[in-house]
Amino acid sequence: MPLPRQVFIAVIGAGGVGKAFLSQLQQVASNLSRSPSTPTYLSLILLSTSQKSVHHADYKSLNNWESELANSTTPPLPLPQLVEYLAKAPDKVVLVDNTSNQDVADSYPLFLKKGISIVTPNKKAFSSTYQLWTEIFSAAANGTGSGGYVFHESSVGAGLPVISTLKELVETGDVVRKIEGVFSGTMSFLFNSFQPVNGGGGKFSAEVKTAKEKGFTEPDPRDDLNGLDVARKLTILARLAGLKVESPTSFPVQSLIPKELESCSSGDEFLARLPEFDSQMESTKNEAEKEGKVVRFVGSIDVSNNKVKVGLEKFDKSHPIAALKGSDNIIAFYTKRYGDNPLIIQGAGAGGEVTAMGVTGDLLKVLRLLQ
């Protein structure tokens, strides 16, 4: 019978996802410590934001991270020093990266090679250059390496079981032919409001404004409308399906930012001028309507033909993608085994709690592997 054991947890990022994760961590740690067969003691040894860090030279557990972080005057450790600090810990370490920081992502191979495992929703690590992807998985024990484990379920669809399902399809020998879906909560909300299945919907610029007011967009809505967020998610899934996608800009991505507004100096200026271009979107909408269809912003990976693309597509009103509600994501896997009716996963694909859930679920997977 395995002995009781301790695992160190280091967390970077204390924003919406970070805070939700820390709360879930507390609950999970309490459950694990009371496990009758193999109690596990999770010890939070580091919490770091872009401004400051809390950690102790003797790896003492942070028992009240909120006040310790609030009172800290220590700047965050530079990444090479963070690697060294964690590598020298007297027990196994899981790094939880709850940022969307490229520099942290670029350091993953270093952490992994030192035996530090990583769980993260950070898309940048898995959707930047193909070289970084290769370096990460040739270092990781669940790749071809012998270092730490790396899991990133929440990098696509937040807590929805998208990545684990795709991995299982591939690993059990199914042939994935096509992956298609709505991968952005913002785009989902925007188009479900712009062209509801039962008719109606406002001007496109008005819907963008509403979405921003409701907190469904990034602070600058152009960061959603340029399609890059969806392109990053597609890059990750395409690579898991076996395609060698060089970067999220190496395939066609339709931006919903009119060319004339690309040079706007602020999000506010952009929003003020967007109504000038409503007629374009209106004609797209009407064209779909004439065919009995609705327009949606989707991503698709045609695995068989090695084609990835992101942009507007028309769907029959009875199609599951058309019938989506609120800001839900939907992901359909067309495979040899599932035939004409795809395996579909649907639900909230953004938000602090559900994103953190994917991270916490990954942490539990790593803990089982570290036994």
Add this chain to the structure above:
Amino acid sequence: MPLPRQVFIAVIGAGGVGKAFLSQLQQVASNLSRSPSTPTYLSLILLSTSQKSVHHADYKSLNNWESELANSTTPPLPLPQLVEYLAKAPDKVVLVDNTSNQDVADSYPLFLKKGISIVTPNKKAFSSTYQLWTEIFSAAANGTGSGGYVFHESSVGAGLPVISTLKELVETGDVVRKIEGVFSGTMSFLFNSFQPVNGGGGKFSAEVKTAKEKGFTEPDPRDDLNGLDVARKLTILARLAGLKVESPTSFPVQSLIPKELESCSSGDEFLARLPEFDSQMESTKNEAEKEGKVVRFVGSIDVSNNKVKVGLEKFDKSHPIAALKGSDNIIAFYTKRYGDNPLIIQGAGAGGEVTAMGVTGDLLKVLRLLQ
């Protein structure tokens, strides 16, 4: 770096699922043996059906199971002897139970206590008495015990990630409030044909006949229509969600077998007399239609109020359950984190290949834990 290692595989059952599994096993074994970091050698040491068995005293690998099984005259080992045979194997063993046999299921605690892991689509093990459930999970290492691991993804929704998703919701601390869905491919096909969203559909007895002809029912369709198959799946999910469900008959289950036909001596007699009762189903259908709804055979678990039930329900035509196609399953998880829009999983929930996929996926999970 972990060393190359061997794991023994013993398979019971060589029907539709069993054969598909053996084919997937061959592919997976070939991949694992070529893994650059930690090659794993899977060795099939036993294959047994209800009629015969192939295995060798020295645990020699079966390299051509089809011909070896065809030529075998050895009867299957009695279960206690099978336990002993596997327990004495010189390496770790995973038992793959591809039957729906209650006796095999009843022996799971014995296998697990001897350190033998189990992967299976056999619903009987997890949906019979609550005592058997308790014995299994108090023996298993992924329960509260120290024996082998047990996984049973395919016992609900075949290869769809239903059980793993529910487990993750619970383990990461979400509050599961309700689980609702169509859990039977047969019932899905029957009602999608009987009352399509866009109108039409034949008499109920005629649809049952068609479903049987297309191979969508059990040889005796009463085994689908009595609702027990769905009740077993609900029992499993309810227990995973924390409810202490005593058995699949301890909550209301609506049978679609008219009382007057319960005493029919054969499936054929039943099918011949079923048209006498079409008017009942027709009035249920018309009643739904008047409300702008359709009728579907669903299972639901109201976790908050500890209520499980199986039977006919009416759904708005725009509801995802109404819009289901073919013989697909759909499972919706309503939780605290996911709010009003549930996490939905949808796709084929029956068939040899997709059921075997869930089993193969579970085998991979066990192999990672046995490292």
